[in-house]
Amino acid sequence: MSNNTTKLPDGVADSIKIEVAARKKESRQLLLISIISVAIFLFLWEFAVRIGWIDSKHLSAPTTIVETFIMKLSDPNPEGGVLGTHIATSLGLVLVGYGAAVVIGVPLGLLMGYYHTFDKLVSPIFEIVRPIPPIAWIPLSIIWLGIGTTAKAFIIFLAAFVPCVINSYTGVKLTPAVYLNVAKTSGASTWEMFWTVSKNYAMPLVFTGVQVALGNAWSTLVAAEMLAAIAGLGYMIQQGRLLARPDIIIVGMLTIGVIGAILTFLLSKLENHIVKWRSRS
Amino acid sequence: MENQEIKVQVNHLTKRFGDLLVLDDVSFNIKKGEFVCIVGPTGCGKTTFLNLLTRLIEPTEGEILIDGEPADPKKHSISFVFQEPSAFPWLTAQQNIEYGLKIKKRPAEEIAAQTEKIISLLGLEKYRHAYPHEMSVSMEQRVVIGRAFALNPDLLLMDEPYGQMDIKMRYYLEDEVVRLWKATGSTVLFITHNLEEATYLAERVLVLTNKPAKIKANIEVDLPRPRKVSDPEFIRIRKEITEMIKWW
Numbered sequence: 001m002s003n004n005t006t007k008l009p010d011g012v013a014d015s016i017k018i019e020v021a022a023r024k025k026e027s028r029q030l031l032l033i034s035i036i037s038v039a040i041f042l043f044l045w046e047f048a049v050r051i052g053w054i055d056s057k058h059l060s061a062p063t064t065i066v067e068t069f070i071m072k073l074s075d076p077n078p079e080g081g082v083l084g085t086h087i088a089t090s091l092g093l094v095l096v097g098y099g100a101a102v103v104i105g106v107p108l109g110l111l112m113g114y115y116h117t118f119d120k121l122v123s124p125i126f127e128i129v130r131p132i133p134p135i136a137w138i139p140l141s142i143i144w145l146g147i148g149t150t151a152k153a154f155i156i157f158l159a160a161f162v163p164c165v166i167n168s169y170t171g172v173k174l175t176p177a178v179y180l181n182v183a184k185t186s187g188a189s190t191w192e193m194f195w196t197v198s199k200n201y202a203m204p205l206v207f208t209g210v211q212v213a214l215g216n217a218w219s220t221l222v223a224a225e226m227l228a229a230i231a232g233l234g235y236m237i238q239q240g241r242l243l244a245r246p247d248i249i250i251v252g253m254l255t256i257g258v259i260g261a262i263l264t265f266l267l268s269k270l271e272n273h274i275v276k277w278r279s280r281s
Numbered sequence: 282m283e284n285q286e287i288k289v290q291v292n293h294l295t296k297r298f299g300d301l302l303v304l305d306d307v308s309f310n311i312k313k314g315e316f317v318c319i320v321g322p323t324g325c326g327k328t329t330f331l332n333l334l335t336r337l338i339e340p341t342e343g344e345i346l347i348d349g350e351p352a353d354p355k356k357h358s359i360s361f362v363f364q365e366p367s368a369f370p371w372l373t374a375q376q377n378i379e380y381g382l383k384i385k386k387r388p389a390e391e392i393a394a395q396t397e398k399i400i401s402l403l404g405l406e407k408y409r410h411a412y413p414h415e416m417s418v419s420m421e422q423r424v425v426i427g428r429a430f431a432l433n434p435d436l437l438l439m440d441e442p443y444g445q446m447d448i449k450m451r452y453y454l455e456d457e458v459v460r461l462w463k464a465t466g467s468t469v470l471f472i473t474h475n476l477e478e479a480t481y482l483a484e485r486v487l488v489l490t491n492k493p494a495k496i497k498a499n500i501e502v503d504l505p506r507p508r509k510v511s512d513p514e515f516i517r518i519r520k521e522i523t524e525m526i527k528w529w
Contacts, residue, residue, distance in 0.1 A: 181337060186381040189355075196384070
């Protein structure tokens with residue numbers, strides 16, 4: 001609770017201080033161990049490539065990857081775009097596909113969970129579509145939408161859509177009857193019961209779904225950008241393969257990883273803000 | 282007490298689930314501002330009875346009138362304190378107390394005034410922005426009870442709200458519920474199987490029989506407050522109720 005300003009006896013305060021210091025020291029040591037292990041790994045990798053244990057056509061040395069990364073910040077060669085362009089293209093694509101999936105999927109799932117008739121109407125179709133992996137939609141998307149941005153965004157949409165719907169649906173379905181009864185006895189209409197109770201109760205699960213969807217969307221990116229593209233991180237990786245440049249591939253892979261992690265982090269910040277009522281036990 | 286107007290009329294209330302008769306021709310009245318306790322054995326159809334009163338389910342026969350009109354949660358305010366914790370976890374203490382008032386679309390000033398009144402009656406000023414997961418079970422239940430009283434309900438139903446509390450907390454909360462009842466003038470129907478609790482709280486105790494439930498007795502408890510459990514008259518009434526239910 002907010003106002004915990006109770007005065008502690010001196011002895012207790014001291015022992016807390018010692019305890020806190022000891023914990024800090026321990027976490028510093030653990031951090032050091034992690035850094036050392038990564039350093040050793042990178043060193044062995046560098047060493048193995050330098051002395052020729054690993055062919056540099058198969059795997060570039062870490063230093064080469066860093067050089068390529070710095071170069072790609074400004075140089076569009078060899079595959080035709082600077083890193084910033086690739087990132088912008090991919091982010092745009094993911095945000096369109098993913099954004100649409102969240103905006104359509106979450107309300108759809110919530111309403112399916114709440115309104116029985118709506119559930120029966122939509123569920124059968126959804127159940128047929130659900131188990132099909134998003135990548136399997138690529139050929140049809142090309143026929144329907146060509147090979148442009150729309151087709152790629154569509155595939156990302158499909159990848160993100162399913163978890164959004166399922167989690168929202170489940171969240172509403174799990175609403176304990178007692179909360180609904182409180183609303184009902186207070187005189188809430190069916191819609192008010194949904195809006196003030198079920199929707200709120202479902203929020204933590206909705207966010208789990210939205211997180212999973214983001215992971216799906218981002219990981220489908222590479223596949224989606226296999227459709228003819230002229231920029232994008234997936235495109236960059238593909239070109240790296242064609243040009244036999246493992247350094248380009250690895251820079252692309254790491255960028256995808258880092259951006260994915262950043263997006264996940266931002267989303268969990270948003271989640272903590274919106275679902276701040278949830279107990280974190 | 283005799284001249285008080287009748288708030289709630291329960292006429293020949295009967296409920297069957299298929300062939301199973303759960304509630305058999307129950308009739309009673311509750312006066313405006315009265316505190317009535319219902320005691321009955323476990324499984325006597327108590328929950329069914331409450332669900333009928335809140336209109337969560339429909340009766341087979343009979344009717345429930347509030348101020349002479351058929352009870353309707355949309356028109357009347359009927360508050361329910363359920364046995365299990367029911368504070369909305371996504372709302373703070375204050376927002377929980379405001380909930381019913383907002384659903385009823387009361388004017389903003391009234392919501393604010395009523396919420397403040399309840400918060401101060403409960404002494405929850407410090408914890409108004411706390412979420413239920415930050416509260417103890419008893420504090421959460423107090424918020425729920427505050428939420429129910431905030432509506433100034435026509436009828437406030439409480440289903441063993443202190444069933445999960447230890448004895449010390451119960452005494453404290455029982456006094457608190459009496460305080461809230463006095464301050465708001467609500468009409469309260471309180472279900473319990475604790476006979477001492479019923480004697481301590483009620484102005485009148487209705488004793489239900491085993492299933493199918495009927496009203497077996499109607500006992501006035503005309504004792505001054507605060508009541509003392511060691512008062513000979515208190516003990517006499519408690520014994521009288523106990524005698525009546527020895528045959529459960």
